[in-house]
Amino acid sequence: MKSTIISFSIFVLMLFCIIFSINYLNTICTKLQDSNIKVEKSIQSSSWKEAYENSQNFMEEWEKYYPKLSIFSDHNEIEDISNESQKLLQHIKHKNSEESLSSANVIQNSLKHIREMQQLNIQNLF
Template sequence: MKNTIISFIVFISTIIFISFSLKYLNTISLNLKQNNIKLENNIKENSWEKANKASEEFINQWNKSSKKLALFLNHDELDKINYEITELSYFVKTKDKDECLSRTTKIKFFLKHILELEKINIENVF
C-alpha cells in the first residue's frame, strides 16, 4: 500500500510539473515571438537603431528564459536558437537586411518547432 501511495504522489507531481512547464513554455514562446516580429518589422522599415535596440532586448529576454527552459527542453533546440540569435545580432549591426530577415524567420520556425515537440499528443508520447 505504501508503494502505491508513493507512486501515485510521484505521478501527480510529474503531471503538475509538466503542466507548469508547458504553460511557462507557451508564455515565453509568445513573448519571444512578439519581440521577434517587432524586430522583423524594424528591419523591414530599415530602422536600424530600433532594430539594434530590439535585438538587444530579444537577447536579454532569451538569456533570462533559456536557463529555465534548459531544465525541460532538448538542449540541441536551444543551441540552434542561440546560434541564430547570435548571427542575427551581428547582421543587425552590419545592417544586412536579407540575412536579418532570414534569421528572424529561422527563429520563428525554431520557436514553433519547440512548441510542437512539447505538445502532449500521441505522436510525442510514443
C-alpha cells in the first residue's frame, strides 16, 4: 500500500512538472515569435534602423531564453535559430530585404516547430 501511494504521488508530481514545462515553453516561444514578427514587419516596411533595433532585441531575448529552451528541445533546432538570428542581423545591417525576410521566416518556422514538438499528443508520445 505504501509503495502504491508513493508511486501515485510521483506520477502526479511528474504530470505537474510536464504541464508546467510545456506551458513555460509555449510562453517563451510566443514571446520570441512576437519579437520576430516585429522584425519581419519592420523589414517589410523598409525601416532598416527599426529592423536592426528589433533584431537586437530579439537577440537579447534569445540569449536570455536560450539555456532554458535547450533543456526542453532538440539542439539542432536551437542551433538553427542561433545561426539564422546571426545571419538576420547581418542581412539587416546590409539592407538585404530578401535574405532578411528569409532568415526571419526560418526563425519563425523553427520556433513553431519547437512548440509543435512539445505538445502533448499521441504522435509525440510514440
